[in-house]
Amino acid sequence: MARLARNTEIYENRLAEFARLSAIEDWEQNLGSLASQGRIYAYGIGHFEKPTSEFETADDYFIQVNASDTLPDTDRAYENRFSPNDQISAKTESGPSLIEEFPHYFRKKTVENELRGYLLLEKGWGGVNSVAVPEIAVENAVSFLYYFPYDLNQPTPMVAADGEVGLYWRHQSAYVELEFAGDGIMFGYGCDLNGNEAFIDDVSLDSDEEIEKAIATVSKIVSQFPIDDD
Amino acid sequence: MTKSVDDEQVSQSEFSCGPIEDREDIIRIIVYPHHVERGEIQLKTAAFQRTELTDRGASIERKAFTDPAKLTHSSHKLLTKENRSIAGYALVECSSVRAIVDDMGDRTFCVLDTALKCNPAHGDIFFAKELPKPKQIKYRKDMIDAFNKSLISHCSLYAVEEIFPP
Numbered sequence: 391m392a393r394l395a396r397n398t399e400i401y402e403n404r405l406a407e408f409a410r411l412s413a414i415e416d417w418e419q420n421l422g423s424l425a426s427q428g429r430i431y432a433y434g435i436g437h438f439e440k441p442t443s444e445f446e447t448a449d450d451y452f453i454q455v456n457a458s459d460t461l462p463d464t465d466r467a468y469e470n471r472f473s474p475n476d477q478i479s480a481k482t483e484s485g486p487s488l489i490e491e492f493p494h495y496f497r498k499k500t501v502e503n504e505l506r507g508y509l510l511l512e513k514g515w516g517g518v519n520s521v522a523v524p525e526i527a528v529e530n531a532v533s534f535l536y537y538f539p540y541d542l543n544q545p546t547p548m549v550a551a552d553g554e555v556g557l558y559w560r561h562q563s564a565y566v567e568l569e570f571a572g573d574g575i576m577f578g579y580g581c582d583l584n585g586n587e588a589f590i591d592d593v594s595l596d597s598d599e600e601i602e603k604a605i606a607t608v609s610k611i612v613s614q615f616p617i618d619d620d
Numbered sequence: 621m622t623k624s625v626d627d628e629q630v631s632q633s634e635f636s637c638g639p640i641e642d643r644e645d646i647i648r649i650i651v652y653p654h655h656v657e658r659g660e661i662q663l664k665t666a667a668f669q670r671t672e673l674t675d676r677g678a679s680i681e682r683k684a685f686t687d688p689a690k691l692t693h694s695s696h697k698l699l700t701k702e703n704r705s706i707a708g709y710a711l712v713e714c715s716s717v718r719a720i721v722d723d724m725g726d727r728t729f730c731v732l733d734t735a736l737k738c739n740p741a742h743g744d745i746f747f748a749k750e751l752p753k754p755k756q757i758k759y760r761k762d763m764i765d766a767f768n769k770s771l772i773s774h775c776s777l778y779a780v781e782e783i784f785p786p
Contacts, residue, residue: 516654517698519676548664552671567665567757579757589754 494540501547501557505531508549520551524572527555530595531570537605543615559608561615566608570595576604582611622674623746625718625730636735637685640743642715645683646731648767649695650777652707661771663710663764668745670756677734677744683711686741688780694739708777710767717745720762728759 508523515522531547535557538544545557545568558567561583568578568590578590588607593600628639640646648667650656655667672678681691695706720728730748735741745763747756771777 546664548666550666550669550671552669554671556665558665565761567761569670569753569757577753577757579754579761581758581761587758589752589758591752591754 494544497544498535498540501535501544502532504547505535505555508547508555511549516551521553523549523553523555526574527553527570527572530574530576531555531557531568533595534568534570534576534601534605537601539605539609541617542609542612543617559612559615564611564614566611568604568608578604578608580608580611583614622750623677623730623732623748625727625748627732628730632732633735635737635740636733637682637740638733640682640714640731640733642713642718644714645711645783646680646714646717646743647683647686647691647778647783648678648680648710649691649698650707650710651698652705654704656707656777661774661776662768663771665761665764667710667767668760668764670753670760673729673745673747673760674756677732677746680731680743680745681739682733682741682743683783684741686739688784690739690741691780691783694742708779709783710771711774711778711783712767712770716766716770717763720759720766722749722751722755722759729763 505528509525509528511520511523513522514520535545543559543561545559545566548556548558550556553572555570556567557570559565563585564581564583566578566580568576570576574595576590576593576595580588580590588611590604590607593604595601631639650663650667652658654664656663668678681694686694691709698704699706714731717729717731718727722728727748728751730746732744732746734744747759751759774782
């Protein structure tokens with residue numbers, strides 16, 4: 391049991407560190423991009439001595455938009471992403487936080503980081519027959535995520551023990567699910583609030599035409615969903 | 621190899637107490653965080669893995685042939701595999717899974733008595749026919765909806781003592 395606990399601790403630490411570092415890297419790139427556009431923001435990484443109480447608001451918001459609790463470790467990792475020690479979401483009184491200003495971006499980023507967290511799952515993670523998640527499945531899911539419109543409800547990620555990665559949306563009786571397999575193929579099913587169904591069969595992520603068609607199909611259904619129904 | 625509704629007519633295991641009746645309650649062990657969101661009672665899609673339904677079967681327990689100790693034991697066996705916890709149990713009458721049909725009116729799931737020597741109450745849900753993958757997603761959703769309907773009616777996941785009241 392002690393060995394199991396130790397392994398669990400190592401696993402949790404790796405996931406938390408992965409998400410934390412990736413969040414910092416994203417912020418650095420984001421800030422660099424904004425700076426290059428001449429936009430001035432009062433944010434920084436580890437530069438503020440006294441983060442305001444509004445930091446908590448931003449952090450709470452981020453947890454709210456956490457797309458899934460599929461893994462306790464990644465869940466915890468997300469909550470740790472904006473820890474006070476990093477002060478990466480701290481702000482001054484001069485303006486709104488980046489999270490407040492770019493909520494659509496952060497919704498996607500949250501989903502992306504959880505998807506990438508699946509790559510840390512090793513054989514046996516979900517039982518004796520479970521397998522590691524193929525990188526192509528994760529990359530295709532992330533690609534689709536960023537093709538998908540920013541102003542619509544963002545999906546919840548999921549992972550299956552057979553290594554398939556998925557994205558799904560649910561609102562009342564409506565439902566959309568996409569699965570990304572290790573062979574680079576995507577397929578899915580959708581049903582809108584009126585019961586109209588759509589079947590998405592073996593889409594190659596290499597085909598722009600097929601992706602656009604799939605995105606149009608999913609967007610049509612998801613556009614019925616309220617944006618805050620995460 | 622695809623299972624079929626015909627397989628429900630004969631026992632699938634020498635350890636079985638007999639084929640599963642329509643009116644039997646079947647139990648799915650719900651594991652946090654893979655099967656359910658924290659604080660939620662609705663099952664996530666991952667509660668029933670699609671390829672389980674096509675290949676190995678999605679495990680259930682037959683209420684009539686288990687008891688609190690055995691059910692708890694089966695649950696704890698899942699916990700030794702990785703870092704997860706038992707969120708509770710989803711329970712439906714077998715008929716609600718068998719009632720799901722496709723556009724042709726054919727049943728999409730069969731529920732088989734795949735009893736184990738160490739667990740005679742064990743059963744499995746399989747797709748009852750070959751289906752394109754998008755349709756597998758559709759009917760799996762319908763099955764999860766059947767479990768969710770029961771959970772919403774119950775207002776929570778089931779606890780062992782609620783399945784087996786004193």
